[in-house]
Amino acid sequence: MQSYIPLVPDSASTFSWRVDALYFYLSGVTLFFALLISAVLIFFVIRYRRRTPYEIPRPVAGSHKLETLWTVIPFVIAMTMFVWGAQIYFDQYKPPANAIEVYVVGKQWMWKLQHATGQREINELHIPVGRKIKLIMTSEDVIHDFFVPAFRTKADVVPGKYTTLWFEATTPGTYHLFCAEYCGMNHSGMTGSVIVMEPREFDNWLSGNTGSMTPATAGQQLYQTLGCASCHGANGEGGRGPTLAGAFGKMASLQSGQSVVVDEVYVRESILNPQAKIVAGFGPIMPTFQGQISEDQLMQLVAYIKSLQATGPPAAATAPSPTRNIK
Amino acid sequence: MKAIESFEVPVPPKVNYINAQYGLKSWLLTKDHKRIALLYLGSITFFFFIGGLYAMMIRLELLTPQGDLLQSTTYNKVFTQHGIIMIFFFLIPSIPATLGNFLIPMMIGAKDLAFPRINLLSWYIYLAGGVITIYALLAGGVDTGWTFYTPFSTTFSNSYVVATGLGIFINGFSSILTGLNFIVTIHTMRAPGMTWFRMPLFCWSLYATSLIFILGTPVIAITILLLAFERVARVGIFDPALGGDPILFQHLFWFYSHPAVYIMVLPSMGVVSELIANFSRKNIFGYGFVAFSSLAIAVFGFLVWGHHLFVSSQSVYAGMIFSFLSFAVAIPSAIKVFNWTATLYKSSISYDTPMLYALGFIGLFTVGGMTGLFLASLAVDVHLSDTYFVVAHFHYIMVGGALMGYLGGLHYWWPKISGRMYPEGWGRFSALVIFVGFNLTFLPQFVAGYLGMPRRYHAYPPEFQVFNVLSTAGASILGFGMLIPAIYFVWSMRYGKHAEANPWNLPGLEWRTASPPPTENFEVTPIVTWEAYEFAPPEETEVVGKFRPELERI
Numbered sequence: 001m002q003s004y005i006p007l008v009p010d011s012a013s014t015f016s017w018r019v020d021a022l023y024f025y026l027s028g029v030t031l032f033f034a035l036l037i038s039a040v041l042i043f044f045v046i047r048y049r050r051r052t053p054y055e056i057p058r059p060v061a062g063s064h065k066l067e068t069l070w071t072v073i074p075f076v077i078a079m080t081m082f083v084w085g086a087q088i089y090f091d092q093y094k095p096p097a098n099a100i101e102v103y104v105v106g107k108q109w110m111w112k113l114q115h116a117t118g119q120r121e122i123n124e125l126h127i128p129v130g131r132k133i134k135l136i137m138t139s140e141d142v143i144h145d146f147f148v149p150a151f152r153t154k155a156d157v158v159p160g161k162y163t164t165l166w167f168e169a170t171t172p173g174t175y176h177l178f179c180a181e182y183c184g185m186n187h188s189g190m191t192g193s194v195i196v197m198e199p200r201e202f203d204n205w206l207s208g209n210t211g212s213m214t215p216a217t218a219g220q221q222l223y224q225t226l227g228c229a230s231c232h233g234a235n236g237e238g239g240r241g242p243t244l245a246g247a248f249g250k251m252a253s254l255q256s257g258q259s260v261v262v263d264e265v266y267v268r269e270s271i272l273n274p275q276a277k278i279v280a281g282f283g284p285i286m287p288t289f290q291g292q293i294s295e296d297q298l299m300q301l302v303a304y305i306k307s308l309q310a311t312g313p314p315a316a317a318t319a320p321s322p323t324r325n326i327k
Numbered sequence: 328m329k330a331i332e333s334f335e336v337p338v339p340p341k342v343n344y345i346n347a348q349y350g351l352k353s354w355l356l357t358k359d360h361k362r363i364a365l366l367y368l369g370s371i372t373f374f375f376f377i378g379g380l381y382a383m384m385i386r387l388e389l390l391t392p393q394g395d396l397l398q399s400t401t402y403n404k405v406f407t408q409h410g411i412i413m414i415f416f417f418l419i420p421s422i423p424a425t426l427g428n429f430l431i432p433m434m435i436g437a438k439d440l441a442f443p444r445i446n447l448l449s450w451y452i453y454l455a456g457g458v459i460t461i462y463a464l465l466a467g468g469v470d471t472g473w474t475f476y477t478p479f480s481t482t483f484s485n486s487y488v489v490a491t492g493l494g495i496f497i498n499g500f501s502s503i504l505t506g507l508n509f510i511v512t513i514h515t516m517r518a519p520g521m522t523w524f525r526m527p528l529f530c531w532s533l534y535a536t537s538l539i540f541i542l543g544t545p546v547i548a549i550t551i552l553l554l555a556f557e558r559v560a561r562v563g564i565f566d567p568a569l570g571g572d573p574i575l576f577q578h579l580f581w582f583y584s585h586p587a588v589y590i591m592v593l594p595s596m597g598v599v600s601e602l603i604a605n606f607s608r609k610n611i612f613g614y615g616f617v618a619f620s621s622l623a624i625a626v627f628g629f630l631v632w633g634h635h636l637f638v639s640s641q642s643v644y645a646g647m648i649f650s651f652l653s654f655a656v657a658i659p660s661a662i663k664v665f666n667w668t669a670t671l672y673k674s675s676i677s678y679d680t681p682m683l684y685a686l687g688f689i690g691l692f693t694v695g696g697m698t699g700l701f702l703a704s705l706a707v708d709v710h711l712s713d714t715y716f717v718v719a720h721f722h723y724i725m726v727g728g729a730l731m732g733y734l735g736g737l738h739y740w741w742p743k744i745s746g747r748m749y750p751e752g753w754g755r756f757s758a759l760v761i762f763v764g765f766n767l768t769f770l771p772q773f774v775a776g777y778l779g780m781p782r783r784y785h786a787y788p789p790e791f792q793v794f795n796v797l798s799t800a801g802a803s804i805l806g807f808g809m810l811i812p813a814i815y816f817v818w819s820m821r822y823g824k825h826a827e828a829n830p831w832n833l834p835g836l837e838w839r840t841a842s843p844p845p846t847e848n849f850e851v852t853p854i855v856t857w858e859a860y861e862f863a864p865p866e867e868t869e870v871v872g873k874f875r876p877e878l879e880r881i
Contacts, residue, residue: 005774005793006778007774007777008777008778009777009778009779015706018706019706019707019709019710022704022706022707023701023707023710023777026700026701026704026707029697029700030694030697030698030700030701033693033697034690034693034694034697037664037668037689037690037693038690038693040668041668041671041686041689041690044668044671044672044674044676045671045676045678045686048607048671048672048673048674048675048676049675049676049677049678050608050675050676050677050678051675054832055608055675056608056675056862056863057607057608057609057673057674057675057862057863058673058863058867058868059609059610059861059862059863059865059867059868060609060610060612060670060672060673060868061868062612062613062614062615062616062666063612063613066613066665066669067613067616067662067666070661070662070665071658071661071662074657074658074661075655075658078654078655078657078658078700079654081654081700081703081704082650082651082654082703082704084704084706085650085703085704085705085706085707085708086647086650086705086706087706088705088706089637089643089646089647089650089705089706089709090643092706092709093643093646093709094643108483141478141482141483142476142478142479142482142483143476143478143479143573143639145638145712145713147713147779147781149710149778149779150779152706152709152710153709153710154638154709154710154712154713155638155640156638156639156640158567158573158574158639158640159478159566159567159568159573160567160568160572160573161567161640163640176779176788178779178781179781180638180712180713180714180781181476181713182403182472182474182476182479182713182782182783183479184403184470184479184483184484185399185400185403185470186399187399187403187783187784187785188394188399188781188783188784188785188786188787189399189786191788
């Protein structure tokens with residue numbers, strides 16, 4: 001046990017000091033006003049205590065100037081907190097493009113994680129220091145929340161959709177991982193650790209933990225066994241279904257006239273609910289895979305589709321003829 | 328002196344609302360707002376006792392890091408039921424249904440509320456909701472957290488979710504009826520001369536509260552209904568496995584439940600306005616600002632629900648708007664605090680128990696409100712969401728704010744309600760014990776929260792133990808402090824000194840009739856020719872500096 005009581009948790013990510021700085025600002029303003037109000041109250045309570053039982057003080061008229069003053073000053077102070085907080089928030093929830101991706105599935109009451117290189121972990125996450133890490137997360141059952149106090153960030157892990165969380169660790173060490181959204185019986189047991197390592201150590205750890213397929217490879221096998229290839233082509237070059245190779249990260253025009261970014265969320269939705277957003281020029285012929293694949297497998301499929309490069313035949317060749325539209 | 332002497336206090340009649348009729352039937356079928364207030368007082372005290380027992384179980388469990396006292400399923404039910412009982416069956420009805428029910432007609436010079444039968448009906452509805460909820464707790468309890476987040480509540484929980492929901496659903500109608508009654512009463516039943524701006528601020532705050540009752544409560548009713556549809560009939564609304572959206576539930580839930588926080592604290596602010604003015608014998612500084620800030624809180628309170636969803640995958644732009652609005656809604660509360668403080672300047676402050684609660688309220692509410700700014704601030708909220716910081720913050724609002732105001736008000740009006748005085752020395756002592764116990768319980772939780780201790784944890788890492796030991800120690804003091812008034816209030820009903828009609832020497836209408844009042848409240852309908860809190864003639868009004876006087880005779 002420590003001999004002193006700390007005021008802030010371990011600081012281990014690039015967000016830590018930024019959130020702490022705002023926290024100290026907020027604490028300073030709070031202490032200032034709480035002490036000011038208390039001091040004035042105590043002073044008044046002593047200075048203006050009732051001295052004789054029947055004394056009546058003179059009534060007082062209000063003051064618009066004072067009211068304006070103590071409306072405007074708190075508002076201005078509040079706005080500084082608002083702008084400062086919003087700035088950091090946008091960085092917290094805007095994952096950078098060049099991050100290392102880790103897939104996270106939460107379930108009652110454990111964390112399952114898989115690195116892009118194939119390593120699987122349960123309730124532990126090994127990451128290198130100084131690299132941006134992006135978690136792509138979903139839940140198999142109820143809402144969970146991936147919370148690392150030392151990184152000063154968290155995000156809900158929601159069934160039925162992907163949420164993301166990113167951070168860049170700055171200090172090697174082992175840090176708490178908590179589930180912060182109440183998730184049932186063993187909620188407080190849904191904890192683990194994030195182990196931040198020096199890059200070389202991390203590489204050793206990675207190479208010492210081979211043996212499982214990368215998510216993309218596993219996804220490729222699923223792609224074949226589930227029969228995706230029959231419509232989307234053996235290598236995602238397209239056919240009766242839209243071209244997948246090279247599509248990830250780009251815009252796709254929809255039948256409805258709108259367009260959508262092909263990201264993890266869209267790919268996931270299209271597998272589970274294919275009729276929701278149909279790519280322009282294609283018919284609503286794809287069956288749903290809802291209930292047939294697990295969240296792990298979905299993530300593998302997403303990883304595979306993400307890995308497909310535009311190497312197939314030119315896009316024009318995959319343009320469907322109207323006869324292919326099956327009503 | 329002159330103003331107080333001129334008050335006409337009738338000789339206490341032998342017959343008052345308590346002894347006008349005898350027998351259980353005369354209570355259970357009463358249409359007298361004062362008797363209904365006492366029925367509510369008894370029932371909410373019962374629920375407060377149950378909620379308090381749950382609180383003690385939570386604090387005892389958390390004394391050690393291991394989950395050793397209760398099983399995790401039991402612990403989850405205990406904190407869920409603590410929240411449900413305290414919020415829906417104690418805090419929401421607390422001040423409106425007891426003090427509001429008793430005092431609104433008396434403060435505006437009316438004989439009763441506009442709809443006395445509906446008033447009684449609201450108590451029976453409350454009771455029905457309460458009985459069903461108690462049944463659910465006895466049958467096996469509920470473990471979803473008071474927030475009922477989906478899809479846990481609709482698909483995964485194996486507890487009495489629908490029964491508990493039904494209890495809350497039914498109870499909501501009692502709130503709606505009470506709100507309706509207050510609004511109509513304040514609009515139509517003010518005595519001659521009792522203009523809107525002569526009303527005590529307590530009436531303004533309950534008017535604002537009633538608006539939330541009427542506009543907000545139907546939304547929680549609909550939400551619970553949808554939840555039940557999904558849980559019972561498997562209609563896909565919230566569970567993604569059925570094609571629903573779990574985040575939709577959070578929007579609907581907080582659309583009511585954030586304004587519900589203002590339902591709990593606005594009446595308390597009204598009580599504190601009364602206490603500050605009356606125990607310093609001074610008119611409230613900036614009456615209009617305090618009155619309208621209540622309405623502003625009621626209206627803007629409906630626009631900030633999204634601040635509960637900053638980490639839920641809500642869009643960052645929505646988060647930004649909700650953050651801005653949450654900072655904005657803090658301003659009317661700040662205005663109140665400054666006006667209360669300014670009222671005390673050059674006043675005559677007594678140290679009676681109600682005033683101690685009012686002063687405690689201002690301090691604790693300031694801390695509670697300002698720690699709310701931490702949670703309105705997006706980046707800090709991302710770290711603090713679902714930690715003990717949040718637990719500490721809302722207890723400062725709901726216990727430090729709402730409960731302190733309720734206790735202060737109960738002491739203040741106890742002579743009027745019961746016709747007896749409570750023991751002043753014990754009153755001051757317990758107010759002090761409660762203040763110390765409360766702070767010791769919840770201050771450490773702010774620190775534990777920033778250090779990352781998540782809420783709703785049955786077991787926790789050992790480094791958080793020191794804060795939990797402090798909290799549990801504080802909770803023991805707090806619980807002890809709460810027992811003292813419970814004992815002496817009951818004691819005073821039989822043995823307390825008889826109260827005069829106006830024991831505090833105050834100008835308010837409720838003090839210009841006997842203690843306890845007759846069934847009709849006033850012998851003759853009063854005609855109001857004075858302003859609120861008019862202790863001295865308005866000619867003597869002091870103008871601050873060169874500022875334009877706001878106080879004008881109407």
